[in-house]
Amino acid sequence: MPLTITVNGEPREVRADAETPLLYALRNDLGLVGTRYGCGLAQCGACTVIIDGRPVQSCDVPLSSVLGKKITTVEALASDAALHPLQKAFIAEQAAQCGYCASGILMAAKALLDVNQDPSDAEIRAALERNLCRCGTHSRILRAVKRAAKEMKGG
Amino acid sequence: MAQANNTAPARKLPGSLDTNRRLDRWLSINADGTVTLITGKVEIGQGILTALIQMTAEELDIDVSRIRLKPASTAFSPDEGITSGSRSIQESGLALRHAAAEARDLLLARAAQKLGVTLESLSVQDGVISARGGGSVTYWELATPDLLAREAGFDATAKLPQEHVVVGTSLERVDIPGKVTGKPAFLQDMNLPGTLHGRVCRPAGPGATLKAIDLKEVEQMPGVVAVVRDGSFLGVVAEREEQAIRAERRLARLAQWIPGPELPANDPRQLLTLQAEAETEVISNKGNPENEPETAGAKQLSAEYTKPYIAHASLAPSCAIAQWEGGHDQPKVRVWTHSQGIYPLRGDLAQALGLPEPDIIVTHAEGAGCYGHNAADDVAMDAVLLARAVPGRPVRVQWMREDEFGWEPFSSPMVMRMNAALDAHGNIVNWGHELWSHAHSTRPGGKGGVNLLAAWHLEKPLPAAKPGNPPLPGGGSHRNAIPLYDFPNQRVTNHLIRRSPIRASALRALGGFANAFAIECFMDELAQAAGADPVEFRLRHLKDARAKAVIEKVVQMAQWRAGEQGDGERGRGIGFARYKNLAAYIAVIAEVRVEEEVRVTKLWGAVDVGQAINPDGVLNQIEGGMIQSASMALKERVDFDRTTITTRSWDDYPILRFTEVPEIEVALINRPEAPPVGAGEGTQGPVAAAIGNAIHNALGARLRDMPFTRDRIVAALSA
Numbered sequence: 016m017p018l019t020i021t022v023n024g025e026p027r028e029v030r031a032d033a034e035t036p037l038l039y040a041l042r043n044d045l046g047l048v049g050t051r052y053g054c055g056l057a058q059c060g061a062c063t064v065i066i067d068g069r070p071v072q073s074c075d076v077p078l079s080s081v082l083g084k085k086i087t088t089v090e091a092l093a094s095d096a097a098l099h100p101l102q103k104a105f106i107a108e109q110a111a112q113c114g115y116c117a118s119g120i121l122m123a124a125k126a127l128l129d130v131n132q133d134p135s136d137a138e139i140r141a142a143l144e145r146n147l148c149r150c151g152t153h154s155r156i157l158r159a160v161k162r163a164a165k166e167m168k169g170g
Numbered sequence: 171m172a173q174a175n176n177t178a179p180a181r182k183l184p185g186s187l188d189t190n191r192r193l194d195r196w197l198s199i200n201a202d203g204t205v206t207l208i209t210g211k212v213e214i215g216q217g218i219l220t221a222l223i224q225m226t227a228e229e230l231d232i233d234v235s236r237i238r239l240k241p242a243s244t245a246f247s248p249d250e251g252i253t254s255g256s257r258s259i260q261e262s263g264l265a266l267r268h269a270a271a272e273a274r275d276l277l278l279a280r281a282a283q284k285l286g287v288t289l290e291s292l293s294v295q296d297g298v299i300s301a302r303g304g305g306s307v308t309y310w311e312l313a314t315p316d317l318l319a320r321e322a323g324f325d326a327t328a329k330l331p332q333e334h335v336v337v338g339t340s341l342e343r344v345d346i347p348g349k350v351t352g353k354p355a356f357l358q359d360m361n362l363p364g365t366l367h368g369r370v371c372r373p374a375g376p377g378a379t380l381k382a383i384d385l386k387e388v389e390q391m392p393g394v395v396a397v398v399r400d401g402s403f404l405g406v407v408a409e410r411e412e413q414a415i416r417a418e419r420r421l422a423r424l425a426q427w428i429p430g431p432e433l434p435a436n437d438p439r440q441l442l443t444l445q446a447e448a449e450t451e452v453i454s455n456k457g458n459p460e461n462e463p464e465t466a467g468a469k470q471l472s473a474e475y476t477k478p479y480i481a482h483a484s485l486a487p488s489c490a491i492a493q494w495e496g497g498h499d500q501p502k503v504r505v506w507t508h509s510q511g512i513y514p515l516r517g518d519l520a521q522a523l524g525l526p527e528p529d530i531i532v533t534h535a536e537g538a539g540c541y542g543h544n545a546a547d548d549v550a551m552d553a554v555l556l557a558r559a560v561p562g563r564p565v566r567v568q569w570m571r572e573d574e575f576g577w578e579p580f581s582s583p584m585v586m587r588m589n590a591a592l593d594a595h596g597n598i599v600n601w602g603h604e605l606w607s608h609a610h611s612t613r614p615g616g617k618g619g620v621n622l623l624a625a626w627h628l629e630k631p632l633p634a635a636k637p638g639n640p641p642l643p644g645g646g647s648h649r650n651a652i653p654l655y656d657f658p659n660q661r662v663t664n665h666l667i668r669r670s671p672i673r674a675s676a677l678r679a680l681g682g683f684a685n686a687f688a689i690e691c692f693m694d695e696l697a698q699a700a701g702a703d704p705v706e707f708r709l710r711h712l713k714d715a716r717a718k719a720v721i722e723k724v725v726q727m728a729q730w731r732a733g734e735q736g737d738g739e740r741g742r743g744i745g746f747a748r749y750k751n752l753a754a755y756i757a758v759i760a761e762v763r764v765e766e767e768v769r770v771t772k773l774w775g776a777v778d779v780g781q782a783i784n785p786d787g788v789l790n791q792i793e794g795g796m797i798q799s800a801s802m803a804l805k806e807r808v809d810f811d812r813t814t815i816t817t818r819s820w821d822d823y824p825i826l827r828f829t830e831v832p833e834i835e836v837a838l839i840n841r842p843e844a845p846p847v848g849a850g851e852g853t854q855g856p857v858a859a860a861i862g863n864a865i866h867n868a869l870g871a872r873l874r875d876m877p878f879t880r881d882r883i884v885a886a887l888s889a
Contacts, residue, residue, distance in 0.1 A: 048354050048358075048361070051358060053571070055415075059571075089351070089352035102350045113215025115215075115356065115538035118352050121350060143828040144829050149483060149825065152794055153826075155793070
């Protein structure tokens with residue numbers, strides 16, 4: 016029996032057993048490879064997606080626990096041709112080196128900006144605390160999130 | 171470097187062009203209005219591809235958007251060895267600069283002939299060649315496949331720096347848009363039709379051998395296509411990734427291992443007990459280092475510094491895809507890898523498999539940042555061994571996080587013993603630096619063996635190649651061991667204990683990380699003994715104007731006050747080095763606050779990389795290097811017990827997080843007239859030293875062993 020999960024607003028069928036971590040279904044069944052494996056233990060954040068408004072590390076979540084929930088991945092961050100302010104800000108600030116952590120950080124940042132339109136530096140840092148970046152791009156990423164927040168407020 | 175080559179007896183072409191002389195190995199001018207750029211260097215998050223596009227577009231006088239990149243492949247790319255040592259700009263960049271300049275000359279010659287005008291009357295704008303008296307023709311009309319089917323000559327001259335319009339600008343990185351929109355950007359994301367998933371069950375520890383295992387149970391697990399055992403190499407191939415992971419976990423529970431040799435204590439000073447194995451070489455001997463202290467009747471100091479094994483800890487566990495084609499008679503193996511050296515990897519794979527090199531095609535696809543020799547090559551061998559069991563099907567293997575921490579080659583521990591003497595004026599009259607380290611390179615392509623993990627575990631194991639150090643002046647364990655300061659008497663001695671009991675290889679800056687850390691902390695100790703300000707003390711011992719300039723710049727940025735003292739909690743310190751003594755100049759000031767733990771609150775940096783091809787790209791590399799080095803200095807150490815590596819997850823190996831990273835301010839001293847050098851590695855030693863010096867400035871306690879953990883602060887304060 017295929018399982019049905021709701022990803023980026025659409026019901027999607029996955030032929031995997033219910034204990035399969037969401038990450039592998041996203042990547043290998045649905046071709047949403049922007050969500051990435053980093054540790055499998057919910058310690059690094061490379062696989063962060065948004066589930067019902069909250070940032071969740073998809074490597075550590077079985078399919079059985081996300082049935083009926085709304086899953087958003089980095090692929091849905093841009094709408095049609097328009098990039099999300101966070102994506103524009105990451106490009107403007109050149110806030111990536113290798114970029115492997117970028118998808119997860121973007122999703123954690125989106126979850127923050129969705130509920131807090133004017134986050135302080137400390138709030139941004141706290142929101143990204145579960146996301147690791149090994150290249151040391153942190154200061155650019157922090158600048159990019161601030162820039163996006165400002166743009167979203169219309170500033 | 172290229173400029174030194176001008177005086178060499180045999181004429182050399184710039185960079186890697188000298189060993190890959192065909193122009194069409196590097197460039198193709200296409201009828202569709204594009205230019206294909208082919209490099210043997212690979213993107214590892216350092217932005218090299220963008221810089222190479224700029225250098226090429228500059229010489230060709232075309233818009234950067236016309237350039238297409240081909241992934242590096244042994245099927246067609248120039249052999250540029252390994253993307254390492256911050257040498258890509260010097261090697262690939264200078265090669266492309268010259269090749270593009272020559273291609274432009276060839277195109278202009280054709281245009282002059284076609285238009286019936288002189289060369290002098292021609293000008294180029296975005297590939298359109300126009301004659302002063304009218305008439306024009308494009309590159310795309312003129313280029314035919316034979317245009318670049320020739321060896322490079324010596325006549326082409328690249329533009330002068332003041333003529334540059336693309337080089338020296340902060341062109342946005344070409345790869346970032348894809349990386350922030352979730353596009354397939356990495357090898358990990360490649361999806362070949364019919365892909366199977368493989369995982370490898372590693373031994374219980376280094377040197378452990380597989381005693382017995384019954385494979386039947388695993389063979390019958392859902393989705394399992396093949397279980398492979400060859401000696402102590404044990405792996406599984408399955409239809410789905412999570413099935414492969416579950417099968418590997420079962421293998422791990424079933425396997426019985428005979429332990430390998432006992433591992434040593436986890437203490438860098440263990441190196442000192444291996445003196446009998448050491449190859450000792452005096453790498454610098456100046457003046458009279460034996461007697462000068464006595465004759466000067468001066469103050470003498472000595473101190474010992476260490477660093478432990480540290481990990482590359484790439485955010486992405488290593489990954490590769492392999493596919494066997496053509497059956498047993500005429501096998502062909504295709505490999506996709508994020509290795510830093512596709513040709514050396516192919517060479518080692520060919521040796522391990524007993525195949526001729528041309529039967530293996532190794533193609534690069536980007537991985538995450540690696541910072542040196544991690545498991546990228548090893549996983550390619552794993553994928554090849556597993557794919558051999560399922561001919562025709564691509565097998566994708568990604569190591570699990572615990573594999574990456576447990577089996578990647580680490581950076582060697584090091585011990586640095588420093589001694590020096592001051593004369594009555596507080597000047598250094600004698601300098602000694604002895605270092606102990608394992609070799610810093612065990613990459614594929616070594617001599618007399620195969621440097622791929624799985625090859626050592628086979629039924630018929632292949633020996634590892636002899637561990638090596640890149641030679642001076644760049645050096646390996648002895649990188650940056652010879653001070654750039656001008657001392658009348660000095661001796662620098664390298665004790666190389668080649669083979670490490672735990673696998674070691676190249677990590678960002680190699681021995682330069684620990685050597686520059688030791689030199690720069692010791693300079694502060696000496697400044698203190700001389701009653702001098704550490705900045706003034708450095709400047710008075712330096713002759714190199716560019717070295718002085720970065721120090722003076724960072725002092726100005728941080729508003730350093732001569733003789734400034736910490737307050738028992740907050741303090742600042744400086745560190746400086748010229749990477750490899752021949753590349754980037756970098757000076758750093760760190761500000762720390764010592765509470766429960768050491769926090770680095772701010773880092774200022776000043777950097778001179780000669781001509782900055784892409785200034786923002788340089789800044790990005792420098793900022794990243796500063797944060798990573800701070801992380802290593804404050805937190806990082808690989809742990810192991812007597813059997814195996816016990817560091818297996820991010821919980822075991824904390825790195826700096828968003829709540830902990832310092833504010834960063836970097837200034838670039840651009841010198842368009844000076845040769846461009848890499849920016850990737852030079853920060854490592856100066857940052858660690860600046861932090862060590864800042865802690866001393868804050869507390870009056872000197873930490874000489876990295877990492878600077880809370881326990882060590884407490885111990886230093888109570889000493």
